[in-house]
Amino acid sequence: MKILLLVFVLLVHGPIWILQFSIVDSRPDPPLSSLSAPVSPPVALSISSISASMTAFSPGIQVGSEKHHEKESNKKYLTAVIVASTALGAIILSLLYFLIYHRKPLLKSQEDANSSDAVKGHALGPFMGKYSSLKTSCKKGSVSLMDYELLERATNNFQETDILGVGGFGCVYKARLDDNFHVAVKRLNGGSQESIKEFETEVDLLGKIQHPNIISLLGYCIHEDTKLLVYELMQNGSLETQLHGPSRGSALTWHLRMKIALDAARGLEYLHEHCNPPVIHRDLKSSNILLDSDFNAKISDFGLAITDGSQNKNNIKLSGTLGYVAPEYLLDGQLTDKSDVYAFGVVLLELLLGRKPVEKLAPAQCQSIVTWAMPQLTDRSKLPNIVDPVIKNTMDLKHLYQVAAVAVLCVQPEPSYRPLITDVLYSLIPLVPMEFGGTLRITQHVPSDH
Structure with a gap:
């Protein structure tokens, strides 16, 4: 628009400016004797003063001849001005035509590019509009709409040998994209209202969140009744597999376990304290870490x-998983951020004790880790004996007591007695080595009973 306005001004005022300039300079050339004097700008002189000066500096020239010469000169300059103004007007009109009629394709191409970007980005369209109920203002990321055939090739047509894990609504596959970039693809089958709702919530929420301790959603795909979610690949799997799988926690030292607890607390603290409105995860467990x-x-x-x-x-x-569900939510349907704190406490007990959240005592009888461990967690003489054998006698006992105290507070039956996740976070930071994100300085020590 600025260019068009400038062109319009030139079109209106340009010929007038040139005409004025030509009239001022349309005097006859001064005699040679005047050229030896310094040249001064002509725009400050009037036509009458120019004529007077010409008479003074050129004695012997007849006045009639001078006037005749001046008229002839003025005619020539006027003709030149008219021709120049007409040519300039034609050029400006041509430029104006070009800008008006060639600007439309440019705007259209920009609109098409913006439309294309919208398709590539987080654009569920009518699908999201139908089920959208989750709105929050965490940091916004970017989730791409991905091609089904690409993901089909990347997973070797969803081969069973590429399965990383199995969830409630489908399997998770290891996949390799064309640029040799490895990802994890979750395949959700079926079109039940519940599965659609969970898919929509996952895309909507993770499309707005970016945090080092929350999984990154890279893309999604909807193909008939199949819905796919593409995540960053986590090479060491889930905490559940590490603790309760074939390795039985052998890769997890005491300090690594504290690091994992701290990371999970940071992710949860981000959801509770830095999202607006706060987000309640509602299904925190070792398989989801x-x-x-x-x-x-x-x-x-x-x-x-x-x-x-x-x-x-x-x-x-x-909804939730048995063993992690807070009692007030299980019994009364009362759900708050303290429900996530309870689940975090159960995960912390898993890290300490190496036991599953619920274990079978008999075919029809189960016992939760909270019920079994609570009487011994507060007894300093018994606590070291129930620690996971993999890490037994590898930590400062003072640190063990502190972590056990945090876990006990998190799994209190009364939610008001549980700490906020922020308090949990700051109680764990001093127990984690600096190289793992805490503030603990490692020194040589021998575990003691004092």
Whole structure:
């Protein structure tokens, strides 16, 4: 628009300016004797003063001849001005035509590019509009709409040998994209209202979150009844597999376990304190805490997450995993951020004791880790004996007592007695070595009973 305005001004005022300039300079050339004097700008002189000066400096020239010469000169300059003005007007009109009629394709191409970017980005369109209920203002990331055939090739047509894990609504596959970049692809089958809701929640929420301790969603795909979610690949799998799988926690030292607990606390603290409105994960457990090649922990699986205050939590269908569900939510349907704190306490007990959250005592009888461990966690003489044998006698006992105290507070039956996740976070930082993200300085020590 600025260019068009400038062209318009030139079109209106340009010929007039040239005409004025030509009239001022349309006097006859001065005699040779005047050229030896310094040249001064002509624009400050009037036509009458120019004529007078010409008479003074050129004696012997007749006045009539001078006037005749001046008229002839003026005619020539006027003709030149008219021709120049006409040519300039034609050029400006041509330029104006070019800008008006060639600007439209440019704007259209820009609109097409913006439309293309929208398709590449987080654009679920009518699908998201139909089920969208989760709105939050965490940091926004970018989630790409991906091609089904590309993901089919990347997973070797969803071969069973590439399965990394199995969830409630489908399997997770290891995949290799065309640029030799490895990712994890979760395949959700079926079109039930519940699975659609979880898929929509996952894409909507993780598309807005970027945090080092929360899994990154790289893309998604909808193909008929199949829905795919593409995540960053976590090479060391889940905390559940590390603790309760074939290795039985042998790769997890005491300090690594504390690092994992701290990472999970940081991710949870981000959801509770830095998202607006706060996010309640509602399904925190060891299988939803994933570990990368350096054992950095990230919270995953946000299908059951809700935003605190966005809906009536008392009317939400009871969901979660046995052993991690807080008693007030299980019995009364009461759901708050303290429900996540309870689940975190159970994960902390798993890290300490190496036991599953629920274990079978008999075919029809189970016992939770909380019920079994609570009487011994507060007894300093018994606590060292129930620690996971893999890490037994490898930590400062003072640190062990402190972590056990945090776990006990997190799994209190009364939610008001549980700490905020921020308090948990700051209680763990001094127990984690500096190289793992804490403030603990490692010194040689011998575990003692004092």
